[in-house]
Amino acid sequence: MKTDKNTVIGFILLGVLFFIFFWYNNKQQATLLEARKKQEDSLARIAASRVKPEDKTLARIDSLKRDSASRIAAAGDFTTAAIGQEQLVSVENDVIKVTFTTKGGQVKSVELKNYHSAQGSPVVLFNQNQLGYNVNTAANQSASTTGLFFTPSAPVIQADGSQSINFSINAANGESIIHQFVIRKGAYMVDWNVSLTGADKLLSQGQFNLQWNGETFQQERTATYERQMSNICFSEGNEFDYISAKTERKFEKNVQWVSMVQQFFNTTLVAKNGFGSGDVQWQRKTDSSNVLATAQMNLQAKLPVTASVSVPLQLYFGPSDYSILKHQAPEMDRIVNLGRDLYSFVRPINKFIIMPVFDFFAGFVKNYGWVVLLLTLFIRLVTSPLTYSSYLSGAKMKVLRPELDVIKKKFGSDQQGFAMEQMKLFREAGVNPLGGCIPALLQIPIFFALYSFFNSNIALRGQSFLWSQDLSSYDVIAKLPFSIPMGFGDHISLFTITAVITSFLISIYNMSMTPTQDNPMMKYMPYIFPFMLLFIFNRLPSALTWYYTVSNLITLGLQFVIQNYIINHDKILAKIEEKRKAPKTKSKWQDRYEQMMESQKKLQDLKEKNQRRNN
Numbered sequence: 104m105k106t107d108k109n110t111v112i113g114f115i116l117l118g119v120l121f122f123i124f125f126w127y128n129n130k131q132q133a134t135l136l137e138a139r140k141k142q143e144d145s146l147a148r149i150a151a152s153r154v155k156p157e158d159k160t161l162a163r164i165d166s167l168k169r170d171s172a173s174r175i176a177a178a179g180d181f182t183t184a185a186i187g188q189e190q191l192v193s194v195e196n197d198v199i200k201v202t203f204t205t206k207g208g209q210v211k212s213v214e215l216k217n218y219h220s221a222q223g224s225p226v227v228l229f230n231q232n233q234l235g236y237n238v239n240t241a242a243n244q245s246a247s248t249t250g251l252f253f254t255p256s257a258p259v260i261q262a263d264g265s266q267s268i269n270f271s272i273n274a275a276n277g278e279s280i281i282h283q284f285v286i287r288k289g290a291y292m293v294d295w296n297v298s299l300t301g302a303d304k305l306l307s308q309g310q311f312n313l314q315w316n317g318e319t320f321q322q323e324r325t326a327t328y329e330r331q332m333s334n335i336c337f338s339e340g341n342e343f344d345y346i347s348a349k350t351e352r353k354f355e356k357n358v359q360w361v362s363m364v365q366q367f368f369n370t371t372l373v374a375k376n377g378f379g380s381g382d383v384q385w386q387r388k389t390d391s392s393n394v395l396a397t398a399q400m401n402l403q404a405k406l407p408v409t410a411s412v413s414v415p416l417q418l419y420f421g422p423s424d425y426s427i428l429k430h431q432a433p434e435m436d437r438i439v440n441l442g443r444d445l446y447s448f449v450r451p452i453n454k455f456i457i458m459p460v461f462d463f464f465a466g467f468v469k470n471y472g473w474v475v476l477l478l479t480l481f482i483r484l485v486t487s488p489l490t491y492s493s494y495l496s497g498a499k500m501k502v503l504r505p506e507l508d509v510i511k512k513k514f515g516s517d518q519q520g521f522a523m524e525q526m527k528l529f530r531e532a533g534v535n536p537l538g539g540c541i542p543a544l545l546q547i548p549i550f551f552a553l554y555s556f557f558n559s560n561i562a563l564r565g566q567s568f569l570w571s572q573d574l575s576s577y578d579v580i581a582k583l584p585f586s587i588p589m590g591f592g593d594h595i596s597l598f599t600i601t602a603v604i605t606s607f608l609i610s611i612y613n614m615s616m617t618p619t620q621d622n623p624m625m626k627y628m629p630y631i632f633p634f635m636l637l638f639i640f641n642r643l644p645s646a647l648t649w650y651y652t653v654s655n656l657i658t659l660g661l662q663f664v665i666q667n668y669i670i671n672h673d674k675i676l677a678k679i680e681e682k683r684k685a686p687k688t689k690s691k692w693q694d695r696y697e698q699m700m701e702s703q704k705k706l707q708d709l710k711e712k713n714q715r716r717n718n
Contacts (some may be wrong), residue, residue, distance in 0.1 A: 166376040180274035181240050187252030194258050194266050196288050205236050208253030208270030208282040210293070213420035215368070219565070220284055220323045221573075228370050228420045232317040236297075238280065238305040247314070253282065264288045278620040291421030292373075292574060294433055297414040302406065315372060315400040319365050319392040324576045328642060330395050332366035332558060335385045336438045343437040346385060353382045354402075364423065367561045367575070373417035373432045410441040422561050425458070440559045442552065449552035457556050465562065467491055472568025475646050482549060490661070501666070503528060545667050550651075557646040570597055574646040589638050598648035599640040605655030607633040610664060 190205040197216070204211040212230040220226055235249035253270035260266050265287040278301030287296035299305050314489045323329045334347040340356035345364075358378040362371035381402035406412045419431055431438035441458070442450035457478070464477045483490075506528060514521040557563060563575040571578035579594045586593040610633060640648050665708045 110463075118465050176641050180276050180278065181246075181251060181272055182275070184253065184272040185709060186249040189252070190255065192255050192258075192268065194268055194284070194286050196266070196286055196290065198289060199286070199291060201284070201286060201293060201420075203255070203268065203270065203284065205253050205255055205270065206693065207233070207247075207249040207251065208255075208272070208280075209234050210418065210420075211248065212282075213370075215291075215421060218368075218422065220322045221576075226322050226368060227320075228368060230320070232315070232370075234313070234315045234317075236311060236313045238299075239307060240274070248280065249314075253280075274301070275303060278307070291419055291427065293420065295416040295418055297416065299412050299414075301410060303410055303411040304557070306406060306408075306412075309389045309406040309412075311406050311414060312406040313378070313400075313402045313404070315361075315398070315402070317363050317370070317398050317400075319363050319370075319395040321395060322368060323366055324573065326388075326393055328576075329366045330387050332440075333387065333395050334364050335362065335383055335398060336364050336369070336371075337361045337383075338562055340430070341433065343434040345443070346383070350386050351384050353381065354378070354380055358402060360435065361402070362419075362435075363396070363402055364438055365395060366558070367423055367564055368421065369417040369419070369438055370434065371432075372400075372402075372439075373419065374402070374404065375415040375417065376404065378404045384584065424561050429684045440555055442555050446551050446555065449548055449555060452548060452552040453556050457552055461556075461560075468569060471563055471566040471574055471646070472571070473660055475568075475574070475650050476653050479650050479657070483654065483657050486549075490658075491665070495665075546654075553647055553650055554643070557644045557650075560646075561646065563646050568645075568649070571645040571649070574649070575644050577642055577648075578645040591638050591641050594641070596641050596645065596648065598645045598652060599637065599643075602648045602651040602655065603637050604631045605652055605659065606636055609655055609658055609662075612659070 107182055123284050187205065187538045191211060192203045192205075194201050194203070195216075199216060201210045202213070203209070209231055210232075213228045215226040215228065218226040230639070233249045235247050237245050237247050240246050251272055256269040256271070258268045259264050265285055267283060267285045270282040270284075271279060279298075280300075281298040282295075283294075283296040283298065285296070287294075302309070302620060319333060321329055333676045334345050336343070336345040336357040337352075337354075338344075339354055346352050358369055358374065358381060360373040361383065362369045372679040383399065383401075385396060386398075387396045405412065406414065417432075419435075421427065423439050425436050425439045425441075428438055441453035442448065461474060461478055464474045464481075465471065468474050468477065507525060510524050510528065511521060514524065557575070559576070564573065568574055570580060576590075577594065577596045578598050580597040581595040583593045583595070607630070610630065640651070
């Protein structure tokens with residue numbers, strides 16, 4: 104026993120020493136890199152200072168001349184669109200403000216009026232993105248529309264309240280390109296209609312090749328966690344799919360839409376007639392910038408080889424709100440991660456139970472912290488018949504504990520003998536030793552369902568409760584001067600502490616219901632699990648850790664009330680005595696278990712006999 108304790112203490116000390124080593128080593132590396140960067144910056148400044156101002160001016164003028172000549176050559180018959188001054192035009196409705204640029208006749212950025220970033224500024228999407236396609240501007244000459252300067256029209260208000268704006272370029276031979284954008288009242292979706300006159304010459308064999316080079320930027324508290332929640336979603340062959348761990352995807356079926364997704368927002372390109380093929384290259388950033396991910400998409404559509412064609416597209420800039428996305432394009436509601444892949448089994452739980460109940464409570468309770476509490480009470484009420492049977496099993500175990508302790512002393516270190524006698528006692532008393540596992544098993548699908556739900560529910564974003572400023576993110580009661588590895592981070596969450604403490608109390612209570620264990624690992628296991636939760640929960644949404652705290656408090660309260668006021672231990676003991684006197688029938692499982700234990704005991708006895716002979 105003493106040796107086992109010393110081993111555990113040794114491992115703990117070793118772990119502490121490793122932590123101190125890695126922390127100090129990382130600090131030294133960071134200092135070294137900072138010093139090296141300062142040296143490189145100093146050398147660059149010295150080199151720059153040696154260049155004469157007139158040389159810089161001449162070099163800049165020469166570069167501009169070469170660039171202008173290159174633009175004019177690439178523009179071909181669209182010479183008037185080759186060189187120009189970028190102009191910005193804004194059109195807005197009640198939920199978004201869209202800023203267009205004449206360079207490329209495209210969207211420059213989109214501001215969401217009803218949402219703010221964690222830093223307090225309005226949420227802005229699609230900034231520093233390029234969306235265009237190649238056209239033939241002359242014989243053996245092509246250019247991307249992103250490099251051509253379009254002429255804007257004045258925004259026009261339609262009878263239904265929608266607004267439209269056109270961007271156009273014209274060639275000397277009569278060819279023209281028009282980009283029409285339509286913004287409707289209360290809509291995050293923007294219609295983008297591409298009209299090509301002289302399309303049989305502008306496009307080679309009717310091939311429309313669209314390129315989208317994009318970036319997503321931090322909107323939440325930490326870029327690291329938001330990056331983990333980011334991915335590329337798409338509908339291929341009218342079926343939803345996504346990439347998160349992978350960095351590329353080649354489309355082999357018709358593509359309906361492609362989306363760059365952040366934790367709570369997304370930018371989606373929708374093709375009403377679909378794209379026939381394409382590919383996407385996607386990569387999460389790993390640096391300390393506020394850039395989450397970058398993507399390069401190439402999408403192809405085969406158009407009729409006629410003089411005039413139109414390509415109907417749409418652009419969605421907005422929140423990843425399930426109630427909004429389900430009314431956009433088919434399958435777009437699946438952008439909201441309610442359970443995927445290995446955890447796809449929790450999606451029906453979220454879609455048909457958790458979400459409707461949550462929305463029902465949110466309909467008359469304004470504070471979302473209390474909504475989470477009511478949701479927790481509902482979940483515990485629904486699962487109460489199963490949990491009650493487990494508590495009853497726990498009460499029976501408590502009644503049998505004195506007998507189990509006697510059996511334990513009788514068999515000492517003979518684990519197989521003790522297990523067989525324990526199973527015999529359980530069978531006589533009608534106790535299911537696995538009955539206490541039901542609450543833990545129930546927690547698994549519910550936890551994964553709520554993990555997905557709280558991580559993707561934009562309604563929780565920015566909602567404060569008690570000491571938490573944002574239920575969609577972790578709460579902070581203390582900032583640390585360093586970051587603890589294994590997912591803990593550089594802060595301490597109070598809701599995480601309450602969840603861990605209540606889990607620890609439940610572990611202590613459950614230990615009091617089971618017989619004494621000689622195995623040190625079995626003794627320490629109830630304490631290890633709450634300790635692991637500390638590292639798992641500290642960076643999770645406070646709505647989830649608040650739920651876990653409330654659920655644990657309900658468990659402790661139910662166990663206390665049931666054990667002390669509902670369950671009559673004397674009656675249980677009397678029923679156990681009656682079952683002992685009644686004739687016993689073994690289940691197939693019990694019979695196989697006993698056979699297995701007997702085989703193991705015989706094998707153990709044989710090993711001990713051989714050891715005595717050898718000694």
